[in-house]
Amino acid sequence: MLRNYFKIALRYLSKNKLYSFINIFGLAIGIASFVLIMLYINYEQSYDKFEGSENIYRVYMDYLEGDTFIPGDAQTYNLSGPTLKSEFPEVLDYVRFFYFEKMTFQLDERIFEQPLGSLVDPSYFNIFNYPLLKGEKEKVLSQPYSIVLSKSFAQKLFGNESPLQKTISAFRDGKEAVLTVTGVMDDIPKNAHYRNTFLISYETEKTWTDWGSKAHELNWNANNYYTFIKLDPNTNADVLRQKIIESDIEEDTEEQHNIEPIEDIHLYSNKPYEVSANGSITRVKFLMAIAFIILILSWLNYVNLSVTKSMERAKETGIRKVSGAHKSQLIIQSLFESILLNLIAIMLSLLFVVIVLPLYNGITGKGLNLQLGSLSAFLPYFLFILFGMVAAGLYPALLLSSYSPIKALKGKIQTSSQGLAIRKGLIVAQFLATIVLLIGTIVVTKQISFLESQPIGTDINQVIALKGEVVTTKPDSLLINEYKVLEEELKKLPFVEKIAIAQSYPGDSFDNLSSNRGILLPNGIKQDDKLFYTYHVQPDYFDLVDIEFLAGGTFLPSSNFDGKQVVVNETFLKNMGISSYDEILNKTVGFWGENEWRVTGVIKDYYHFGLKSPLLPMVIRYERDVNNILIKLDASAASVAGFESSIAQIKSEWTKVFPKSTFNYTFLDQKFEAQYQEDKSFGAAFQVFTLLAILIAAMGLFGLTSYTVVQRKKEIGIRKVNGATIPQVLTLLNKDFVKWIGVAFVIAVPISWYVMSQWLEGFAYRTTLSWWVFALAGISALLIALLTVSWQSFNAAVANPVESLRDE
Amino acid sequence: MLLQLRNVFKWVQQGGQRIFLLKDINLEVAEGEFISIMGPSGSGKSTLLNVIGMLDTFDEGEYDFLSESVHTLKEKYRSNLYKEYIGFVFQSYHLLDDLTVEENLEMPLLYKKIKGSERKALVADMLDRFNIVGKKDLFPTQLSGGQQQLVGVARALIGKPKLILADEPTGNLNSQQSEEIMQLFKKLNEEEGVTIIQVTHSEKNAEYGSRIINLLDGRKI
Ligand SMILES: Nc1ncnc2c1ncn2[C@@H]1O[C@H](COP(=O)(O)OP(=O)(O)OP(=O)(O)O)[C@@H](O)[C@H]1O
Numbered sequence A: 001m002l003r004n005y006f007k008i009a010l011r012y013l014s015k016n017k018l019y020s021f022i023n024i025f026g027l028a029i030g031i032a033s034f035v036l037i038m039l040y041i042n043y044e045q046s047y048d049k050f051e052g053s054e055n056i057y058r059v060y061m062d063y064l065e066g067d068t069f070i071p072g073d074a075q076t077y078n079l080s081g082p083t084l085k086s087e088f089p090e091v092l093d094y095v096r097f098f099y100f101e102k103m104t105f106q107l108d109e110r111i112f113e114q115p116l117g118s119l120v121d122p123s124y125f126n127i128f129n130y131p132l133l134k135g136e137k138e139k140v141l142s143q144p145y146s147i148v149l150s151k152s153f154a155q156k157l158f159g160n161e162s163p164l165q166k167t168i169s170a171f172r173d174g175k176e177a178v179l180t181v182t183g184v185m186d187d188i189p190k191n192a193h194y195r196n197t198f199l200i201s202y203e204t205e206k207t208w209t210d211w212g213s214k215a216h217e218l219n220w221n222a223n224n225y226y227t228f229i230k231l232d233p234n235t236n237a238d239v240l241r242q243k244i245i246e247s248d249i250e251e252d253t254e255e256q257h258n259i260e261p262i263e264d265i266h267l268y269s270n271k272p273y274e275v276s277a278n279g280s281i282t283r284v285k286f287l288m289a290i291a292f293i294i295l296i297l298s299w300l301n302y303v304n305l306s307v308t309k310s311m312e313r314a315k316e317t318g319i320r321k322v323s324g325a326h327k328s329q330l331i332i333q334s335l336f337e338s339i340l341l342n343l344i345a346i347m348l349s350l351l352f353v354v355i356v357l358p359l360y361n362g363i364t365g366k367g368l369n370l371q372l373g374s375l376s377a378f379l380p381y382f383l384f385i386l387f388g389m390v391a392a393g394l395y396p397a398l399l400l401s402s403y404s405p406i407k408a409l410k411g412k413i414q415t416s417s418q419g420l421a422i423r424k425g426l427i428v429a430q431f432l433a434t435i436v437l438l439i440g441t442i443v444v445t446k447q448i449s450f451l452e453s454q455p456i457g458t459d460i461n462q463v464i465a466l467k468g469e470v471v472t473t474k475p476d477s478l479l480i481n482e483y484k485v486l487e488e489e490l491k492k493l494p495f496v497e498k499i500a501i502a503q504s505y506p507g508d509s510f511d512n513l514s515s516n517r518g519i520l521l522p523n524g525i526k527q528d529d530k531l532f533y534t535y536h537v538q539p540d541y542f543d544l545v546d547i548e549f550l551a552g553g554t555f556l557p558s559s560n561f562d563g564k565q566v567v568v569n570e571t572f573l574k575n576m577g578i579s580s581y582d583e584i585l586n587k588t589v590g591f592w593g594e595n596e597w598r599v600t601g602v603i604k605d606y607y608h609f610g611l612k613s614p615l616l617p618m619v620i621r622y623e624r625d626v627n628n629i630l631i632k633l634d635a636s637a638a639s640v641a642g643f644e645s646s647i648a649q650i651k652s653e654w655t656k657v658f659p660k661s662t663f664n665y666t667f668l669d670q671k672f673e674a675q676y677q678e679d680k681s682f683g684a685a686f687q688v689f690t691l692l693a694i695l696i697a698a699m700g701l702f703g704l705t706s707y708t709v710v711q712r713k714k715e716i717g718i719r720k721v722n723g724a725t726i727p728q729v730l731t732l733l734n735k736d737f738v739k740w741i742g743v744a745f746v747i748a749v750p751i752s753w754y755v756m757s758q759w760l761e762g763f764a765y766r767t768t769l770s771w772w773v774f775a776l777a778g779i780s781a782l783l784i785a786l787l788t789v790s791w792q793s794f795n796a797a798v799a800n801p802v803e804s805l806r807d808e
Numbered sequence B: 001m002l003l004q005l006r007n008v009f010k011w012v013q014q015g016g017q018r019i020f021l022l023k024d025i026n027l028e029v030a031e032g033e034f035i036s037i038m039g040p041s042g043s044g045k046s047t048l049l050n051v052i053g054m055l056d057t058f059d060e061g062e063y064d065f066l067s068e069s070v071h072t073l074k075e076k077y078r079s080n081l082y083k084e085y086i087g088f089v090f091q092s093y094h095l096l097d098d099l100t101v102e103e104n105l106e107m108p109l110l111y112k113k114i115k116g117s118e119r120k121a122l123v124a125d126m127l128d129r130f131n132i133v134g135k136k137d138l139f140p141t142q143l144s145g146g147q148q149q150l151v152g153v154a155r156a157l158i159g160k161p162k163l164i165l166a167d168e169p170t171g172n173l174n175s176q177q178s179e180e181i182m183q184l185f186k187k188l189n190e191e192e193g194v195t196i197i198q199v200t201h202s203e204k205n206a207e208y209g210s211r212i213i214n215l216l217d218g219r220k221i
């Protein structure tokens, strides 16, 4: 029986090529899009899951703003962990991290710059249950000057030799520490928010640098540490969170400790001082919605086409009934066909996925794959696809089997008004989905270009930041002189327009900014609860990045570095309640135990982090320091060749001064733009999937009209014989679609208005939902539909009526 | 007694009016009969045939088939009864264009859940009997009208029905082809005892039967 069904189904599919192609292709695109998006979502949801991770929480700080606490800082004090452990029995253990964005290592004569590592407590492996390949988990980090390397870092340093007990030098602010390799851990998976490539024992901090012993003392002053705690599995985390907040371990009314599950960090946390840029749950939800829309769209298509097609097959069904087929047998046969068609589509979609995956990984920057391990997570989606497949097959099957055999044999089926209503409903639903996606794409694109076109209050075009790591045991105070030499040499290069040294710059990461509270204003008021951010630069910085002064100017070189100087911004004045420049200009402010910071200027606000974050209150300090060398290149370096020769010359100057060092540079504008990267790839994904959705809808429409036109061929012929013109026939055939799109549009507008306003909420600066966005989407949908439909109806309209009438 | 209709009425409601398609039909058919139904176009011949064949329902009266009361039977039993005992032949053959001759013959057997090997045997038998072995892999569109109707009859017969219902089986055929089909019916009726009820417009064809029923405006005359 099954074999017979199979044979007939195959024959039917191959005979009706257009129908099969549209159905299979549409479904395959729908399923492939669904699978691709779900792979991505699955991956995003898989972050920081390891054995026991459900009991691991990150401690973070809430800051008081007005009269509510808001998430303030992902980093905590070195006292936070120990205090929590001693005060709350639910807290079984804690681990603290001091994070290095990168570090310079030296092994014999070779110098390595290695990204991402930390100083960590010995309890690390008790909390992060990651595999340790060499060494013992309890011991590897217990002694000062121990280092655990990731497998690939160990490979890079030592090749195939065993690294255990070997020593390497690490440089922190130019200070060398000779570290003994005590262990090798497996590389931390990509789907972890904190991907250390080396771990240095926490005790090393104390003696590594001059100020180490001070920093190492337990205190409530410097919150520079990530703290993770492990809870007793029976703990109710919400209750504990409440207890922690209420107990106020730090005894500071301006801030409080809070906890969040480590598994939630990637999707739900976006605090200052995150280890890495996290994902976003909104994005995940949006993509999930798109995935379902596309999949359902392809099913709607399928149902619609099969229903239309089933009318053609009414006679066949009648014959089968008359030959003794039971209703249930007809349903099963029809379902069998639809399942076969779906299976072919699934196969094809998997092929699509496999082909597209590398490209898709390139866009999303994730290491997605179709490995079996993730299939269990896919089970619900798989069941959903299965369910949809059966549901989509069931309706045409039921419809088909319900035809009365006498009517079916007489070919009297077309006139079912109920079936027609359902088909209209399906088409409206398809257009609805298409228009919603179109509006979404337009809004996302508009928002991104809004962000990019917004003035950021600074000009970082053609500016590069040099930051090599210099391997030296010289103290910074001496190194500064070498920097001075380098600066002078670089200035002589013809293409160097301006040069300045700065600790941070627009587009930089949060790490180089320090957040503070408790500034003493010139009027004698100490603002204990107001945050401000600070970094330090040298006088030429403002001119180089073209930040405008509203009052005063840059630091005075004449002061010869004994007097402390700062520049503040507009937002700082606003937040501190200072209404005129005179109240602060050339007066002094106090923080960090130093009350003589002279304010030499007030700058116009600029965006340090792009428009995703609000403007920050800034206090920019003058400090001579070895840090990023910012270079503004002139137009001659704008071309690729010009730039390459320029950078080669810069590098050669650098290595002349610092022979033992690495050399690195970044374009500021690229780094700045990179902050929109996730939004851009989201926008790109949105666009691609919208296009695919439109393709599916258009294909469906194409298939549908090809049948309507066939069905109405005789009508068209008769009308033409009686004098109807081609435009009249076209209007006749197309006006229904216009009506349906109108209905879909009216429903789509409020839905997408609501949804897209929600999405825009996530941005500090957002574009408007102008009327033309909706109009553009509606008109595009209309055009696409009309083009698709007209393709078919035009042929019918221009056909010689005699031909079509003879066919009958 | 194969079947019996007693005071059967069928009507449709049109504009508040009852239009009778069948009016007070009484009919007894014994096993082995060969009956021709005649009457002008629109007189209800097809309707009557469909009612007898259980493809259509009626509104009043009683219908017994092999001592089962069809009018009280549930749909499921009715269709089993139908499947078991009745075969249909149509004017326009109604073969499935997507299936070969062989597959068309096999189809009713599939719905009777007959095993593969037995199906093959039955189909081969039928092909043989109707002399169409050479055509078994052709599709209906590749056959002449007469050949198609031959297949139609063979399909109706393959389930070994007691009753064959034929609605103008020769309506689309030329006289020679008609003759052939009629001979076939006669042979089936005489040699195998299959009961046949056919609708026809042709006096000549009607002669093949043993009894003629005349209809006019849904009424037996
Ligand atoms: N569903 C229906 N609704 C209304 N009238 C119907 C319906 N079905 C059949 N009729 C009418 O019933 C009458 C009998 O139809 P039937 O098909 O039985 O005629 P017939 O005798 O087979 O005619 P022909 O020789 O042309 O095939 C016709 O007048 C037809 O219009």
Ligand SMILES: [Mg+2]
Residues within 6 Å of the ligand: B045, B046, B047, B167
């Ligand atoms: Mg008739």
